Amino acid sequence: MMLEFYGQKVQSRLLMGTALYPSPDILQKAVKASHADIVTISVRREAATTQLGQSAQSGEGFWELIRELNVRLLPNTAGCKSVKEAVTTAKMARELFETNWIKLEVIANDDMLQPDLFGLVEAAKILCDDGFDVFPYTTEDLGAAERLLEVGCKVLMPWGAPIGSARGLNNPFALESMRAYFPDIPLVVDAGVGAPSHAAKAMEMGYDAVLLNTAIAKAGDPVYMAEAFAGAIAAGRSAYKAGVMEPRNMASPSTPVAGTPFFKLD
């Protein structure tokens, strides 16, 4: 079955961030190489000096290059630390990019950049009530996840590890529980992914997609790395659909041992 976010079908299960690339040209090549069809963009940062509430045209040159990619845009509220700031940024993004989609980040602190779950639920309610399609950046906390669904979110994006940390899936047990607990909600691992194997692991667990930025943007060759992630995510997805075998404690021969020339009775 094809993946859907808020009624929109998507082909690629890789969602890409657009920050930190050496140049917009390399970003464009990386997105094309990965065949990603959703990219997320930071409104707050690239319009950093534009006063909130005014229409921000200042990043136009960069945004034009992103629009040229013909992919779906998922604006984000990266760096917002309060409900008010996140809500205002989301509204600015809706105006600028003419989309109801918003990746909602309400950040608790600078050191771990972890989601402020209380603020997140509050902001998600305001935005869902206002007609936004909210993609909340959250943790594996099931209680917070239920609240987010209650206020109207139809996608959940738990972290793998802190943003930009490249630590992979920090708490696989909790991520597996979340998948089992919400079998029908699109779940996206967002943040902390460093290597393609991390992304493959999330997909093998049955996650619907992976969102990442730094691991590609800061790679020695971002275009090559984008391809690597696309391959890993496709492999992980196929493996999940195929059914990964359970680990066991004893060897289990794949060919019969009895009757072969080297079989020893004792």
Next chain:
Amino acid sequence: MSEKQLNITVRGTGIVGVWQAFVLASKGHNVTLVSKTREPFSEASSWIAGAMLAPFCETESAEPIIRRLGLQSIPLWQEAFPHIENNGSLVVAQPRDTSDLKRFARQTSEHTTLDAVQLEKLEPDLAGRFRTGLFFAGEAHLQPHWALAHILQKAADAGAKTKFGSTDVPANSDYVIDCRGIAAKDELPNLRGVRGEMAIIRTSEISFSRPIRLLHPRFPLYMVPWPENYFMIGATVIESDDTAPVSVRSGLELLGSAYGLHPAFGEAEIIKLSADIRPSFPDNIPKIIVRDKVLHVNGLYRHGFLTSPALAHYVADYLETKAVNEEVFVVEH
């Protein structure tokens, strides 16, 4: 000396324009340097540049061509500008960010890894602050205001005429070299602005001999020591062509990182906070765009001081022999 003396108008008095005027006048051409502003440099983004000549460090994120242009430019700077500081540059990170240092080392070359003792020998005022660092011995830096004024003077000495406060291009120009940076956007639609913010502070409590880059996952910073106890702290890289004053957030990042580099900067005086935009093409690589008799030299992004001398020589060679380096020339028909 060139075989044929050409009448050449150079538009724009940023770092690109003064180098073009200097090199072309030195080759014996009849050069007029035209600037919209009455005061040269007053609207040039190079006025607030870091002016590090760091071809090796820059390859952390820049394409290999930037390194090549930089390596061609450094000897040209050394020949033209006596106040260049050839002391290399230093890259450090807090212990918790050592993976950023490892990444930086992997992405660059021509560096040596220093331990705390070697670091202290190189920059005594950093004693005890960092456990390890990377030293790029082949890099240099300069004071951009002095350098701009000096190259402009050399252009005049070589015979270039100046016309400031005017946009008129002399009618008898054989060639126009357009070096107006972002002001040429109407003619170069894919040129965009990338905002940079910087601070200048002053303290006599501490001194460095070379630029120091402090790696940080969110606020990477560099500090360039200038003469007379000034320090330039730069620079943000924001995808925006807004030239509004420095935001509080960026100011906090710049000054906070300086304080993180050494607490003595806490007592420094803030002289200036400035913002401007870097003219950039989508690949962040400079281009020489030839449109018949007009040559645009633009898109130097954050590599104006690093690549201007080499680009000036490319233009001079083109006028003489029509030689084009495919990596930077775009000849339009």
